[in-house]
Amino acid sequence: MDSYQLKLEAPWPEVKEMLKEVNMELTDEDLELKPGGEKELLERLSRKMNKSISEVKTWIESVSFNKGIAG
Template structure:
């Protein structure tokens, strides 16, 4: 999870754009990032996309 958090903190605008490309149904509201609330963000993405958290983390880590 630490690699995922580091990606979110350091490159959020890039990660956000890539997530929107990969999962077109995500909105800016879905992708609102607040430091310290990474699990909440991943949960919102998971609910909206139907993907497992582990799959979302792997996608983010691969960027």
């Protein structure tokens, strides 16, 4: 399903590090992304952050596009 497809401006390893800088509660385990595993990642983060999947997806993409400026 395309609604889970992340549109990132940087490779995932870089985005993952930016996300950890913005939200220090997130771990490597929380941010593990396997090929085709966007849905699982978004569901896991949605539960941990107590936000909707849509909000988490928007947040990840904004951090990616803003190079870590988004909060």
